[in-house]
Amino acid sequence: MNWKTLSSKYLSRHPYFTAREDRCEKEDGSIVEQYFVVEMPVSVCAVALTEANEIIMVSQYRHPVAETLIELPGGFIDEGEDPQQAVARELLEETGYEFSSFEFLGKTAANPGVLDNYTHLFLARGGKKVAEQKLDVNENIDISFLSLGKVKELLLSGEIKQAMHAVCLFYAFEKMALK
Secondary structure, three states: OOOEEEEEEEEEOOOOOEEEEEEEEOOOOOEEEEEEEEEOOOEEEEEEEEOOOOEEEEEEEEHHHOEEEEEOOEEEOOOOOOHHHHHHHHHHHHHOEEOOEEEEEEEEOOOOOOEOOOEEEEEEEEEEEOOOOOOOOOOOOEEEEEOHHHHHHHHHOOOOOOHHHHHHHHHHHHHHHOO
């Protein structure tokens, strides 16, 4: 079922948004003249539990959907980082917290019909405040500390709209229920 890429033409090249048009050949020999792919960096997110067993949630404005969303901390993996290093860095930058342990929950693709990246999902435990936020130039992030019950209520009522973060929460809640 794999396709062979015959040619690629870049429509846009940017570190956070690269779009290309591929021409492909399917297994049966038929040609797909135009298939559009958006290249995105691999990302990470974490259900981040403090030492007080609260989940750190972040709220930030998301321009593509014109809303302020409640999300998990996370971001893109920098060159040379592995996913666990990246999630630890992102948690420290966005929240000022370091964590004593990380558990990999899996990886998932947001929209593999168009996007070429994955998001690595983690459960971080033992969060302790060690620094102030160190945000990127366009980031404005509010932090909240919510009980597991409150976050589960937000998740099940559809208030967590970022799909990869909702998946991470479902996996984390399942993992925590088994222990």
